[in-house]
Amino acid sequence: MARTLAVSDSIIIQAAPSVIYDQVSDPTLMGHWSPENLGATVQGGSRGAFVGMKFEGYNKRGPMRWTTRCTVVAADRGQRFAFRVHAIGRRRPLLRGRIATWEYHFEAVEGGTRVTETWRDDRRTWPDAFANAFDKLTTRGHTFAEFQRGNIRRTLDKLKMAMEATPTAP
Helix, strand or coil: CCCCCEEEEEEEECCCHHHHHHHHCCHHHHHHCCCCEEEEEEHHHCCCCCCCCEEEEEEEECCEEEEEEEEEEEEECCCEEEEEEEEEECCCCCEEEEEEEEEEEEEEECCEEEEEEEEEECCCCCCHHHHHHHHHHHCCCCCHHHHHHHHHHHHHHHHHHHHHHCCCCC
8 A cells, every 4th residue: 555645734823924933933842732742952952943953852652752853944934844854763863764844834814824734754765565564553553644644633723722822822
């Protein structure tokens, strides 16, 4: 079975694109919304995303915990934020390789901002059968595309609740 290599979903949030961007583009805050991410440490402690910024993300799924190394590949304030995951490991991201790209688009619409979150599977050299078997083992029976579709929906819903509760709350 061929893999689905990208999934995305959108939501409209009653806030300005730049306000939402400022929250989403700070990797240390992602743990507030993501069902798997626990936060991040930005290399150099920098605030304010920029292309080339590196960070380590801390994640959990059930009893599993892991760390990823990521690099920001797009940082257009109020428009687009994206980062590539290129290393992973239990405590330290030692296993290098193309893993995934996460992207967020911010579009001003009537009533606020349409936020679109997209996950792309960058494991293009993995044979589909192997990737699907690995995915089902680590997600309790789902492909990563199916699993990430649910994670994206939960992230967007929590982001909307937080952003609409107070304009600057994470």
